[in-house]
Amino acid sequence: MTKVVRIHAYGGTDVLSIENDEIGAPGPGEVLLDQKGMALHFADTMLREGKYFLKPELPAVVGLDGAGIVEAVGPGVTAFKPGDAACYLFALGAYAEKRIIAVESLIPVPAGIEPKNIAGTFLRCMTAQYLLRQSYRVKAGDTVLVHTAAGGMGTLLCQWAKALGATVIGTVGSDDKFSIAEASGCDHVINSRTEDIAARVEEFTGGAGVNVVYDAIGKDVWDANVAALRPTGYLINYGHMSGLMDPIDPMQLNAKSLFFAKVSLPHFMSSPEAKRAMAADVFEAIAEGILDISISREYPLDDIVQAQEDMVARKTTGSVIIVP
Numbered sequence: 001m002t003k004v005v006r007i008h009a010y011g012g013t014d015v016l017s018i019e020n021d022e023i024g025a026p027g028p029g030e031v032l033l034d035q036k037g038m039a040l041h042f043a044d045t046m047l048r049e050g051k052y053f054l055k056p057e058l059p060a061v062v063g064l065d066g067a068g069i070v071e072a073v074g075p076g077v078t079a080f081k082p083g084d085a086a087c088y089l090f091a092l093g094a095y096a097e098k099r100i101i102a103v104e105s106l107i108p109v110p111a112g113i114e115p116k117n118i119a120g121t122f123l124r125c126m127t128a129q130y131l132l133r134q135s136y137r138v139k140a141g142d143t144v145l146v147h148t149a150a151g152g153m154g155t156l157l158c159q160w161a162k163a164l165g166a167t168v169i170g171t172v173g174s175d176d177k178f179s180i181a182e183a184s185g186c187d188h189v190i191n192s193r194t195e196d197i198a199a200r201v202e203e204f205t206g207g208a209g210v211n212v213v214y215d216a217i218g219k220d221v222w223d224a225n226v227a228a229l230r231p232t233g234y235l236i237n238y239g240h241m242s243g244l245m246d247p248i249d250p251m252q253l254n255a256k257s258l259f260f261a262k263v264s265l266p267h268f269m270s271s272p273e274a275k276r277a278m279a280a281d282v283f284e285a286i287a288e289g290i291l292d293i294s295i296s297r298e299y300p301l302d303d304i305v306q307a308q309e310d311m312v313a314r315k316t317t318g319s320v321i322i323v324p
């Protein structure tokens with residue numbers, strides 16, 4: 001038996017149902033994974049509400065990312081053996097004590113990395129990789145603006161951008177998060193709720209503006225982002241926490257010859273080779289101490305309702321995981 005979190009309808013946290021399922025042996029090309037941690041992302045709450053791009057046929061076990069130890073392998077599996085650590089992304093059914101998963105979905109976790117920790121940070125680390133190293137390649141001397149700099153994603157972006165030699169400006173939602181952003185590498189921090197973002201960026205940069213904005217907020221900060229950028233700057237949006245963005249006025253971008261990209265991780269790891277290369281870059285950054293993959297909070301699987309409610313209420317900081 002394995003405990004799982006399943007939804008039978010889309011809606012509020014009341015649709016999250018903790019159930020017990022029978023679990024059999026892995027089939028050809030499959031692995032039985034004894035899970036040590038499961039990621040908690042804002043996307044999980046959107047999926048539960050039916051607002052995410054992935055809308056599974058219901059009922060469905062929810063959760064997308066996790067990591068654990070291989071307990072058994074099915075026929076034909078040679079890439080993993082019992083006892084190996086592995087993690088995965090975008091494989092629906094993560095909220096479970098144990099799960100059977102296709103071996104092609106798994107990435108080996110190098111020795112020395114705690115599976116429980118990588119469960120909560122692997123998606124964010126991979127996202128940081130494609131944002132900082134592919135969407136716009138941050139280089140020494142750049143100035144970057146990172147929104148939600150005290151959150152799980154923002155802290156990783158700040159850490160890696162700082163290690164690449166950039167000056168990092170971060171926004172946070174309250175004054176008590178300043179210290180988190182600063183500890184993650186921010187040279188300057190802005191309270192996005194009480195301060196004028198563009199005016200503060202102008203002050204910090206001597207009127208020059210930033211080379212690139214990394215934004216997961218969307219609609220509410222669009223004008224501030226455009227104003228904060230220097231000519232030929234890059235506005236990289238990878239989320240819309242404040243709601244779907246309005247149609248874009250090309251002439252607003254043309255005023256400073258700005259580049260805009262709306263990006264998503266799956267398109268950057270569309271081949272196994274690309275996924276492995278990104279993961280190798282991530283694991284190297286972790287090994288070098290650039291990325292801190294420590295967990296800020298754990299919620300037992302039985303407390304999934306509270307965990308998701310805290311996430312929506314923005315009561316969480318750093319990387320948060322669900323544990324069996």
